[in-house]
Amino acid sequence: MKIDFPARLSWESFHTVMMKGLKVYAFYLAVLSLFRLFFIFILQGYLGPASGTDDILLALWRGSRLSMQTAGALALVSLVPSLFLHYLIPKLEMLSWRVLNGLLLSVLSILYVASFPFYRQFRMNFNQMIFNGANDDIYALFITMIQQYWLPVRLAGALLLAYGLWRLLMAWLSWTPGENFLRSVRLPLALRLVGRLAFLAVVYLAALLGIFGGSLGWQTAVDWENAGVTKDEFLNEAILDNPQAIYRAWNLNHRMLACNGLDFTVEDIRNLAATLSGRQPDSDNLDVYLQKTAGGAQLERPSHVFVILSESFANWPLLDKYQNIPISQGMRALLAEEDSDYCPTFLPNGASTVSAVTGVVTGFADANLYLTTMPESFKEPYVTSSAPQMEKLGYTTNFWYAGPATWERIGAFTQAQGFDHFYSRGDFGDVPGSVWGCEDEYLYEHVLNGLSDAPSFNVILNASNHSPYDVDVEAKGFDKEAVRATLPPEAQQDEELLRELGHYWYADRELAKFVKAIKAKYPDSLIVIVGDHGDRYNIDKTPSTYERYGIPFIITGKGIHKGTLLPDSAGSQIDIMPTIFELIAPKGFHYMSVGSSLTTVNRRGVNYGFWITRQAIGKADTVPLMPESLNGGEAPVIDDQVMQDYINAVRSISWWRPKYGAVLDASLLEGRE
Structure with missing residues (x-):
């Protein structure tokens, strides 16, 4: 028995919807990349004196790879509902593209406009401070944003930017040069199959690049944790597009709330506390080591x-x-x-x-x-x-x-x-x-x-x-x-x-x-x-x-x-x-x-x-520690192990004692995320 599918279930129909998805993907990638370029240009005063054109180009390239992941996620948000509507309620398909991308572009533009004063204030792209704000005085934050950061003006500008981008995207989706000509030409079956396979290959490639952040596999994937490869802190922050920066903030905040951002065993804490106090690790009562x-x-x-x-x-x-x-x-x-x-x-x-x-x-x-x-x-x-x-x-x-x-x-x-x-x-x-x-x-x-x-x-x-x-x-x-x-x-x-x-x-x-x-x-x-x-x-x-x-x-x-x-x-x-x-x-x-x-x-x-001493300062999470001289001269030598032990002792005790109490009991960690 021969089954006749509706026209909208044909290859041409599938190709049309997926082509829109690819266009949306490419559009978001272009927007995020341009946002990054203008972010660096407008805030170029924060570039380190040793940073040059090669560093900027590396940041733009690395950032574009990372933004393939963001663009893929944003494209999926509008593609999946529109794909279903195309087959179920075709009259609503285009409305879906318009509404969903209008919302996405509005959010994206608001975040972008907000990222400039945020960076000027905190010298970072969006970070955990946005979650700290949830516990802050919301009214005070709101008034501050109005008085200092001109919230109504910035918001209006962001929405105007979003509208302009939305109009461009809609025109991009409607632009189909040569499509009617190709439909009118009856190509041999072999060429049609080759064309369809090529199209599916492009979709597959776009999916891989979106999943793995500009790479074809997890081994070389770019994500927020490994994206910062330049020697300039400003450029490393610029590499993260705004959604990626918020994902970083959410991820770090989740680690904090789950108390799994620190990974110390009970034995680690006992030994570190003993080292800090200058006594033997002979007690499971943490308070013994804190007494002075x-x-x-x-x-x-x-x-x-x-x-x-x-x-x-x-x-x-x-x-x-x-x-x-x-x-x-x-x-x-x-x-x-x-x-x-x-x-x-x-x-x-x-x-x-x-x-x-x-x-x-x-x-x-x-x-x-x-x-x-x-x-x-x-x-x-x-x-x-x-x-x-x-x-x-x-x-x-x-x-x-x-x-x-x-x-x-x-x-x-x-x-x-x-x-x-x-x-x-x-x-x-x-x-x-x-x-x-x-x-x-x-x-x-x-x-x-x-x-x-x-x-x-x-x-x-x-x-x-x-x-x-x-x-x-x-x-x-x-x-x-x-x-x-x-x-x-x-x-x-x-x-x-x-x-x-x-x-x-x-x-x-x-x-x-x-x-x-x-x-x-x-x-x-x-x-x-x-x-x-x-x-x-x-x-x-x-x-x-x-x-x-x-x-x-x-x-x-x-x-x-x-x-x-x-x-x-x-x-x-x-x-x-x-x-x-x-x-x-x-x-x-x-x-x-x-x-x-x-x-x-x-x-x-x-x-x-x-960490800091009278002669040097450095980041506490590098191995080995990298001291910076306070006066700009040659970095002094420090005892790396002694400083690492001190850092870990202070952190581990300050993590365990308020959360789990005085007793060093490994069973308290069971079931911890």
């Missing part, structure tokens, strides 16, 4: 202790090479005083403010855990937490935050970790500020007024030096033109940079005024000043690793002197509390910490991605 004993107070007991986490307070403005730029006079004057000491080789706990908070509050390094949202963080304070240990020394504990208590659950988190009192924007009344928090001067005023003669430990987190950078700093005395005159010629017309530098100036001035006021009212106070993180803005678009990520560690107060800190000290935010304990705690006082004091032993710091 104070050597004896180096200061008279201070009435008040302050740890000031200053928003985006980077160390680079304090370096000698920038001393002529008048934005850091307050801290420079403070550092010149006899009762102040300073460690210029200090790292933040992570890339965002919440990492700094968790580092100071819990004493743990950033180790693929989101402590402010983990249920374990709300059961009881960790043994390494700062507030309960300061209470043992007789201090009432206060956390002062310029912003809202709901940000990152900071109010609930700090109180769950033992702080007696938490104060936030809602406690300060109607005071000037942005959506992220009140202006620094009003925060410090409330802290000063809220103190009593009772001994207190105070962590202060300000917010003014933060986008949208809307403090009227010129009205407050910022001499923009004087700063402009000290900048390199290529930076003098950068109004956004000048606004950012103005906010650093304001944060510096108000911080200096607060320290002066505290010393006048409570002259026996101990004050520690650190940035919450660096890595937001620099004068140099391609700063050294040290200038980009370093933050200052400043300690001042009665009894502090030059030489209080080790001359070759270095550290990170997990070392703040051990330093305080060794300064003020009586001899024999037991405290718990992962970090160690900069007054006694600590000569290295480590965080989520980097």
Whole structure:
């Protein structure tokens, strides 16, 4: 019995639909490649000085290969539904192509337009910060995007771009030169078969290139993890198209949430903890290795202790090479005083403010855990937490935050970790500020007024030096033109940079005024000043690793002197509390910490991605470690194994202890993703 299929099930019908799919695939590949080209051209100021045409061409080629995977995925989104509709409801097929690709191009264009301010802010294509934003203050983020990044204008531009691309794609799909002629010519069967096989071969080749990222097999496949092959960090980020960058962020965030981004066995952790503590690996109780004993107070007991986490307070403005730029006079004057000491080789706990908070509050390094949202963080304070240990020394504990208590659950988190009192924007009344928090001067005023003669430990987190950078700093005395005159010629017309530098100036001035006021009212106070993180803005678009990520560690107060800190000290935010304990705690006082004091032993710091010493800095995840000299000279030699052990010890303990508790029990890892 002969079966007659409908015409739409014919080879010609299949060929027509698949040809549209191939056209969509080619179109998206062209768009993503052009997006990359213009991204590099517009942001070319971020290219490293050693990067040349060959590096750019390599990035474009590598990126186009990777974008074959993205283009294939996008093409499938519109091809599969349209293929089904072609056979089931043919009248809706073209509508499907139009609607689905309209949506895809809108999303793609919005991401592309957003990638420019994102890179300027974070020096990366989309990363985990977009997922951190899900836990952030959404309203504040929205207002910031409107005020600083002109969201309505950028969105309108993105949608206009999407419309233009959509019209081009529709014209491309409708363009069928020679198709009617080929249909009218009756070719021999052999030629038709050869033509069909050739077409299927093209489809198969496109599928392979899409699956394996510009390759024909997994052995040579390009993906987000191996795409960055140039020596330039900017170009390596440009290689990732926006969907690939978001996939990277999602993948890394998934690893973090699943706690499988770190791969340590119980035996590894025991040995590393023993090495860190300088004892034998003879216990399965991790807390045994965290216990330390104070050597004896180096200061008279201070009435008040302050740890000031200053928003985006980077160390680079304090370096000698920038001393002529008048934005850091307050801290420079403070550092010149006899009762102040300073460690210029200090790292933040992570890339965002919440990492700094968790580092100071819990004493743990950033180790693929989101402590402010983990249920374990709300059961009881960790043994390494700062507030309960300061209470043992007789201090009432206060956390002062310029912003809202709901940000990152900071109010609930700090109180769950033992702080007696938490104060936030809602406690300060109607005071000037942005959506992220009140202006620094009003925060410090409330802290000063809220103190009593009772001994207190105070962590202060300000917010003014933060986008949208809307403090009227010129009205407050910022001499923009004087700063402009000290900048390199290529930076003098950068109004956004000048606004950012103005906010650093304001944060510096108000911080200096607060320290002066505290010393006048409570002259026996101990004050520690650190940035919450660096890595937001620099004068140099391609700063050294040290200038980009370093933050200052400043300690001042009665009894502090030059030489209080080790001359070759270095550290990170997990070392703040051990330093305080060794300064003020009586001899024999037991405290718990992962970090160690900069007054006694600590000569290295480590965080989520980097390590630092007094002479060098480097990435923490390279094997072997690759030191970069801090002064641009020849890289110093380091003991690679000792530093690797320190990095792994800090990370493994900070991963295991908050998630699984004190007992090193391998059964707790069973069933872990």
